[in-house]
Amino acid sequence: xxxxxDERVEAPVREPAVASPLTxxxxxRHLGLxxxxxxxxxxxxxxxxxxxxxxxxxxSILSLxxxxxxxxxxxxxxxxxxxxxxxVGAVMALASVWATTLATQSYGPLxxxxxxxxxxxxxxxxxxxxxSYGRMVPFIATLAMLVAARGLAQxxxxxxxxxxxxxxxxIVELSTTRVLGIPLLVYIFALVVLAGWVVLNRTTFGRRTxxxxxxxxxxxxxxxxxxxxxxxxxxxxxLCCGIAAVLIMARTxxxxxxxxxxxxxxxxxxxxxxxxxxxxxxxxxxxxxLGLLIFTVITNLFILNGLNTSDQLVAKGLIxxxxxxxxxxxxxxxx
Numbered sequence: 001x002x003x004x005x006d007e008r009v010e011a012p013v014r015e016p017a018v019a020s021p022l023t024x025x026x027x028x029r030h031l032g033l034x035x036x037x038x039x040x041x042x043x044x045x046x047x048x049x050x051x052x053x054x055x056x057x058x059x060s061i062l063s064l065x066x067x068x069x070x071x072x073x074x075x076x077x078x079x080x081x082x083x084x085x086x087x088v089g090a091v092m093a094l095a096s097v098w099a100t101t102l103a104t105q106s107y108g109p110l111x112x113x114x115x116x117x118x119x120x121x122x123x124x125x126x127x128x129x130x131x132s133y134g135r136m137v138p139f140i141a142t143l144a145m146l147v148a149a150r151g152l153a154q155x156x157x158x159x160x161x162x163x164x165x166x167x168x169x170x171i172v173e174l175s176t177t178r179v180l181g182i183p184l185l186v187y188i189f190a191l192v193v194l195a196g197w198v199v200l201n202r203t204t205f206g207r208r209t210x211x212x213x214x215x216x217x218x219x220x221x222x223x224x225x226x227x228x229x230x231x232x233x234x235x236x237x238x239l240c241c242g243i244a245a246v247l248i249m250a251r252t253x254x255x256x257x258x259x260x261x262x263x264x265x266x267x268x269x270x271x272x273x274x275x276x277x278x279x280x281x282x283x284x285x286x287x288x289x290l291g292l293l294i295f296t297v298i299t300n301l302f303i304l305n306g307l308n309t310s311d312q313l314v315a316k317g318l319i320x321x322x323x324x325x326x327x328x329x330x331x332x333x334x335x
Contacts, residue, residue: 029275033290040297048304057300059182063175065296066189067247068266069289073196074124074240075267076288080200081233082213082280083138087127087145088241088267089260094149095119095245100162100255109170116249117242123149124238128231146264153257162255174250185247192243197285209233213280269316270295273323295319 044052051057071088078085098104099116123145130141164171174184200206211219212229220226248259273291276283295316302312 030284030287030290033274033287033294036294037290037297040294040301044297044301044304047301051304052301055181057304059186061293061296061300062186062189063183063251064299065292066183066185067244067251068263068270068296069189069292070192070240070244070247071237071260071263072267072270072288072292073192073285074237075264076196076271076274076276076283076285077200077209078233078237079268079271079276079278080213080280080283081209081230082216083131083230083233084142084268084278085124085127085234085237086139086142086264087123087149088237088244089263090146090149090153091120091123091238091241092245092248092260092263093257094123094153094156095242096249096255096259097153097157097162097257098255099245100164100249101156102165105165105168109168112168112171112249113246116245117239120238120240120242120245121235122238124235124241125231127238128234131234132227132230150257157255157257159257161258164249164253164255171246171250172253174247185250188243188247192240193285193289200285205229205232210281213277213282215281266292266295266316269320269323272320278324 041052071092075085075088095116098119099112104112104115127138127142127145130136130144131138134141174188177184179187200209208219208224208229211222211224212226212233216226244263245255245259249255252259270292271283271288272278273294274284274287274289275291276288298315298319299312302309302315
């Protein structure tokens, strides 16, 4: 049975019989993102026709998107809920290092996976507690976690790359084993995306996330424990970091304190490009994943065309600025 609080939350956020302007705007944005992906594919076919459309390159794009994509799912929840998480890349690195220590590896691959997931979730839980009950600004709390997690990862690994040892091939097989020509880690990414979509769009937790991000005070008056929900959002983000750590261990067969460098920026950029408001209360998993694929294809095109990495960063920065300006323009036009 649903509690009275759940009923109060559900009432104002049920989908209307007729699509609202926000729903239509979201659909148009998704269509625009698909068109952008098609245009990028055309650019790839024109500039590097012999390599872009090959099976190996497309699989490479999906494999690269998988790791950051799992983090992006968690980031989408956090930003829709009115927060931000700058620590995701460092938390993923810490989880990969902790899981690949000799002590952990001696217990086998399943313990390594559980360790990575628990470390990521624990770091996210700390973020959530500092923000909700310590009343710290999300930017500051997660920035502190970024520095601390990266430093702890360096200390644990002595700044050395830790290899996945023999006997733990199950981890590596997530990347090497293919089903219908696609690595298992891509299927794991797809399952995380599907689970995230269901939770965000078909559960009370998802409705509460929109409510908390849209108006925390109104959500509190509606019976939602805003602080507890915020803790759960950051724990969810940490959980995604732990899963991403397993995927990057599979791809690189290593655990390293350098893993996940600037992943937080890629994840935030993908979420923004996908139409999620930085102020919270609006967004979608589908939009975030489309935004991620756009960034991943851009990175791939730069590599295939032998362009400078610095130019790639400049291009990504410009895309972020344009996306934020378009968001503000769309909001202004509706008010």
